[in-house]
Amino acid sequence: MAHSLNFFLSTSTLPEFTHSCSKPMLHNPHRFFSLTKFPRKSVVLVSASADNGLGGLSAVTADYGSDNGSTIEVDAVTEAELKENGFRSTRRTKLVCTIGPATCGFEQLEALAVGGMNVARINMCHGTRDWHKAVIQKVRRLNEEKGYAVAIMMDTEGSEIHMGDLGGASSAKAEDGEVWTFSVRAYEALRPERCITVNYDGFAEDVRVGDELLVDGGMVRFEVIEKIGPDVKCLCTDPGLLLPRANLTFWRGGSLVRERNAMLPTISSKDWLDIDFGIAQGVDFIAVSFVKSAEVINHLKSYIKARSRDGVIAVISKIESIDSLKNLEEIIQASDGAMVARGDLGAQIPLEQVPLAQQKIVEVCRQLNKPVIVASQLLESMIEYPTPTRAEVADVSEAVRQRADALMLSGESAMGQFPDKALTVLRSVSLRIEKWWREEKRHEVMDLPDIASSFSDSISEEICNSAAKMANNLEVDALFVYTKNGHMASLLSRSRPDCPIFAFTTDTLVRRRLNLQWGLIPFRLDFSDDMETNVNKTFSLLKARGMIKSGDLVIAVSDMLQSIQVMNVPSKPLRTMQQKAYEIYHDIPHTGCLKQNMDFIARRFDPSDLRESPIH
Ligand SMILES: Nc1ncnc2c1ncn2[C@@H]1O[C@H](COP(=O)(O)OP(=O)(O)OP(=O)(O)O)[C@@H](O)[C@H]1O
Ligand SMILES: CC(=O)C(=O)O
Numbered sequence: 001m002a003h004s005l006n007f008f009l010s011t012s013t014l015p016e017f018t019h020s021c022s023k024p025m026l027h028n029p030h031r032f033f034s035l036t037k038f039p040r041k042s043v044v045l046v047s048a049s050a051d052n053g054l055g056g057l058s059a060v061t062a063d064y065g066s067d068n069g070s071t072i073e074v075d076a077v078t079e080a081e082l083k084e085n086g087f088r089s090t091r092r093t094k095l096v097c098t099i100g101p102a103t104c105g106f107e108q109l110e111a112l113a114v115g116g117m118n119v120a121r122i123n124m125c126h127g128t129r130d131w132h133k134a135v136i137q138k139v140r141r142l143n144e145e146k147g148y149a150v151a152i153m154m155d156t157e158g159s160e161i162h163m164g165d166l167g168g169a170s171s172a173k174a175e176d177g178e179v180w181t182f183s184v185r186a187y188e189a190l191r192p193e194r195c196i197t198v199n200y201d202g203f204a205e206d207v208r209v210g211d212e213l214l215v216d217g218g219m220v221r222f223e224v225i226e227k228i229g230p231d232v233k234c235l236c237t238d239p240g241l242l243l244p245r246a247n248l249t250f251w252r253g254g255s256l257v258r259e260r261n262a263m264l265p266t267i268s269s270k271d272w273l274d275i276d277f278g279i280a281q282g283v284d285f286i287a288v289s290f291v292k293s294a295e296v297i298n299h300l301k302s303y304i305k306a307r308s309r310d311g312v313i314a315v316i317s318k319i320e321s322i323d324s325l326k327n328l329e330e331i332i333q334a335s336d337g338a339m340v341a342r343g344d345l346g347a348q349i350p351l352e353q354v355p356l357a358q359q360k361i362v363e364v365c366r367q368l369n370k371p372v373i374v375a376s377q378l379l380e381s382m383i384e385y386p387t388p389t390r391a392e393v394a395d396v397s398e399a400v401r402q403r404a405d406a407l408m409l410s411g412e413s414a415m416g417q418f419p420d421k422a423l424t425v426l427r428s429v430s431l432r433i434e435k436w437w438r439e440e441k442r443h444e445v446m447d448l449p450d451i452a453s454s455f456s457d458s459i460s461e462e463i464c465n466s467a468a469k470m471a472n473n474l475e476v477d478a479l480f481v482y483t484k485n486g487h488m489a490s491l492l493s494r495s496r497p498d499c500p501i502f503a504f505t506t507d508t509l510v511r512r513r514l515n516l517q518w519g520l521i522p523f524r525l526d527f528s529d530d531m532e533t534n535v536n537k538t539f540s541l542l543k544a545r546g547m548i549k550s551g552d553l554v555i556a557v558s559d560m561l562q563s564i565q566v567m568n569v570p571s572k573p574l575r576t577m578q579q580k581a582y583e584i585y586h587d588i589p590h591t592g593c594l595k596q597n598m599d600f601i602a603r604r605f606d607p608s609d610l611r612e613s614p615i616h
């Protein structure tokens with residue numbers, strides 16, 4: 001940015017300047033403008049007329065407040081997409097990537113950001129806090145240096161039963177007919193062959209001979225054949241790969257044994273320490289594993305409110321247990337969003353019920369206006385292979401058809417061989433299905449119940465529902481929403497309109513949080529309570545960056561002024577001279593060469609798009 005450049009139009013540079021002026025300046029030789037930036041971020045406009053040189057200077061100062069006063073911040077990838085494909089075809093479905101050994105380097109993270117990652121997920125089941133901290137710092141650096149707005153989601157371990165970490169091995173193969181020992185003993189040095197630790201002290205006590213032991217919901221199966229003190233001998237009946245910290249469930253007579261699980265706390269003491277870590281690191285989302293009731297979510301939310309500087313970490317409930325399905329609506333109502341965590345869910349309910357549960361969770365979230373993520377095994381085969389199976393593509397398509405807010409990669413991005421290719425598949429399938437929705441299933445309305453809890457909220461809700469409907473009927477190019485806390489933006493997203501939603505917010509944290517919601521393109525922008533000024537400013541900033549063009553039809557709503565405005569982007573947005581000068585000033589390149597900078601000003605200066613007549 002050109003904040004440190006100073007400009008003076010001096011008598012000695014004047015002839016040269018006149019000489020180098022392009023068309024608009026030459027057409028109007030009596031009005032030259034130079035822009036001088038003085039300290040305290042004020043812009044001074046100086047006009048000089050050719051006949052009296054600098055003798056007849058006059059000046060206007062305008063204080064633009066913060067450096068961000070007239071800039072607009074948008075994700076670098078989104079900006080490129082908007083310019084290349086036009087904004088009607090930007091991706092609406094958001095993408096979450098789990099970060100693991102395959103993607104924790106700066107370049108690897110950058111490749112994911114370029115590929116469309118909106119949210120980076122770190123799973124506290126794996127790795128150390130230092131490892132996670134390093135990832136968070138790299139994502140922050142990426143955002144700051146390269147203009148991305150990747151949000152961070154921390155996923156808790158939860159206190160369900162799982163295996164230990166295999167003593168550093170990345171996996172272990174269990175073969176049919178082998179006998180393995182599952183034990184609550186902590187092995188001191190080397191883990192003996194075919195021995196697995198279990199994190200839950202009551203394990204040996206709780207299982208019975210004859211029980212079926214499922215690893216990762218059935219990826220590997222064992223039958224309990226003998227109990228010897230803390231050791232449980234198990235016969236492998238379905239061979240497969242054991243992964244570190246894989247989830248364990250046990251089944252008796254065809255149903256899940258979960259009496260003891262129900263007594264384990266949703267948030268373990270280790271989870272609370274991880275949550276403190278997440279708050280200290282300023283993560284954007286905390287995803288809570290194995291939620292059983294709304295109570296724990298309320299508890300966590302008040303904990304965060306009291307502890308966090310900004311009090312705005314969004315809490316996402318992971319729906320992955322029978323209990324969470326039983327209390328679905330109240331859990332989602334209490335949360336800021338939900339995740340269909342199909343991995344563990346599929347270990348707790350029969351697999352054939354998982355798709356129906358997914359459909360139901362997505363629907364409830366939409367009705368209650370909470371963002372929803374569909375997660376686990378979307379492209380599982382891509383952990384090893386560079387192309388997905390046809391069935392996987394169909395599964396991803398189905399989640400996009402359901403209009404889930406976001407899709408998530410787990411092992412595919414954490415430890416797979418083709419993380420970028422997997423992300424590309426999510427992106428291209430999303431774009432294709434979204435296009436089909438717009439072209440073939442237009443205006444299919446979902447019954448959205450009223451959710452407002454106050455009269456003012458009801459007004460916002462009505463405005464957003466109507467604006468989205470108008471946007472579809474009038475086939476507008478974009479919805480603009482000016483929102484301080486993001487609520488109006490999420491209400492517009494809830495209606496899943498045909499056009500993209502440009503969400504302008506003054507708050508960087510709100511902007512990152514909106515990154516999880518369907519169809520929202522979040523921008524950070526300083527704005528006032530005066531909508532006309534806001535809209536004009538937005539039009540000119542977006543136009544200057546090639547993100548919108550003259551004639552585009554826009555509907556604008558805001559949570560300051562409860563109204564709906566329909567307008568075309570004017571061919572020449574009229575600005576005050578101060579605004580224009582500031583815009584030009586802001587874009588001046590870092591050349592350090594006065595003549596080049598003056599040429600730049602001359603090229604950008606067109607007096608006819610000023611609202612007020614220039615000063616003399
Ligand atoms: N930080 C990490 N360090 C090492 N391996 C990781 C890390 N994060 C994820 N992985 C690997 O990627 C796999 C898939 O990640 P994922 O987050 O889905 O974990 P998970 O163990 O299946 O648990 P969850 O049910 O919480 O999703 C893990 O099983 C693990 O092997
Ligand atoms: C994501 C997750 O926790 C699961 O699918 O189990």
Ligand SMILES: [K+]
Nearest residue numbers: 125155156157
């Ligand atoms: K987890």
Ligand SMILES: [Mg+2]
Nearest residue numbers: 320341343344
């Ligand atoms: Mg899980």
